[in-house]
Amino acid sequence: MLDTQSIDIVRTQSLTSLVQREVERLILTGELAPGERINEQHLAARLRVSRGPVREALRGLEKARLVEARVNRGVYVREISVEQALEISEMRGLITGFACARLAAASTAEQRAQLAQLIDAMARAIEAGDAQGYYERNLAFHDALMDYAGNQRAKEMYDALVKESHLGRRKSLFSQRSMAESNAEHRAILDAIRTGDPEAARIAGEQHIVSGRRRFLDALGLVSATRG
Amino acid sequence: MLDTQSIDIVRTQSLTSLVQREVERLILTGELAPGERINEQHLAARLRVSRGPVREALRGLEKARLVEARVNRGVYVREISVEQALEISEMRGLITGFACARLAAASTAEQRAQLAQLIDAMARAIEAGDAQGYYERNLAFHDALMDYAGNQRAKEMYDALVKESHLGRRKSLFSQRSMAESNAEHRAILDAIRTGDPEAARIAGEQHIVSGRRRFLDALGLVSATRG
DNA sequence: ATGCTGTAAACTGTCAACAGTTTGAGTTTC
DNA sequence: GAAACTCAAACTGTTGACAGTTTACAGCAT
Structure with missing residues (x-):
């Protein structure tokens, strides 16, 4: 026992x-x-x-x-098809966009500082070539976004989607360039939040997930299912 | 057995x-x-x-x-608090908005015709004072929206949220006026879809859920938690 | 050799029983 | 009379066993 x-x-x-x-x-x-x-x-x-x-x-x-x-x-x-993985990704993007918009409309200085700190930590991890460190802080960043957005339900749905998405992810090792790109998007999200423009923040948040999917597909050497 | x-x-x-x-x-x-x-x-x-x-x-x-x-x-x-009910409602709105935007970007004439038909049927039900008939067609309308949007995952999440929301709904009998208001919003959604403006459709879809919540709270005689 | 058939092992679906906890009524004590 | 205690009934958590299905393999026919 x-x-x-x-x-x-x-x-x-x-x-x-x-x-x-x-x-x-x-x-x-x-x-x-x-x-x-x-x-x-x-x-x-x-x-x-x-x-x-x-x-x-x-x-x-x-x-x-x-x-x-x-x-x-x-x-x-469970095995998920590419199609299903895209659907899951779309939903993650939707919820992330929601959270970003929320934060743009209402966030505390402390929350924004915390997000900035995570972004800086990610930047250092990228420089150090510490993929694992980046990965963990990236998770923390997205967790923080969902926490601060103040909708518990949204966070739980997001978490469930992330877990499910692992079914489709064979290896999640990204290149330094991918990580840098991703972190630039994190900064764009934070900028939009700081500007207080919910619509811009929403788009930045959605775009980040979409781009993440593209980077992932690129890493697999596949032709992206979406145009571009 | x-x-x-x-x-x-x-x-x-x-x-x-x-x-x-x-x-x-x-x-x-x-x-x-x-x-x-x-x-x-x-x-x-x-x-x-x-x-x-x-x-x-x-x-x-x-x-x-x-x-x-x-x-x-x-x-x-499960018992859900007012706060949780609002969160659920927010998520329903988010997903509905997503579906509407999708339909504005890509929908067939047949799909739009089907939606129009359901709206007309609801209008007839309202005139006839047939609340049950309205209720069922309203469900069908939202089901159709999610079906046509072409994201199975979104539909399933939406369905789960609707089921969950029933935990907070004591009675769902609405006044003729509420039904008319609601159906006007259905028309607004369809109009936006027909215009092919995803952003407008998204807002119309989200707004419909928000308004639905307000109508529900009004029906309970409560002061709305949201402004307006 | 190849395909089919029958049989046994393995496994899932279901049930009934056991062990430990909670609940509530009745009793005792202050 | 109210609070604390006792004990039994009720119920949940868990287990092991049984029944029926699936699967794999050996044997047989082609």
């Missing part, structure tokens, strides 16, 4: 939620690959729990769109 | 999905009221299944934000 420390957690969290988090981790880190079948018995044995909590957890992940259940055939890590 | 007809369904659908659909229905129709506790045993007995499928179904509904699980205390039909 896991270890002693975990047992205390079991008291306040259900096994289901623990399993759910673990399987989510396995999927997001790629240890469980898209298309792969998830064997309930093996998973249960590995996590030292019975199949009940495992099945419940998988049902939750199904609604979160991370896995897909086929009747009498088990559940599979 | 239900009846013979149902058994055939069981073959292709899991009991879990059947339970999930039934509980969802109970919640959306108000038979299970927000805040109400859902007793697993009673529910299982009532549906003639064991607790396993019931628990799985509830876990799915939890992720869909229709119920809330408290550890060792069971699951409750």
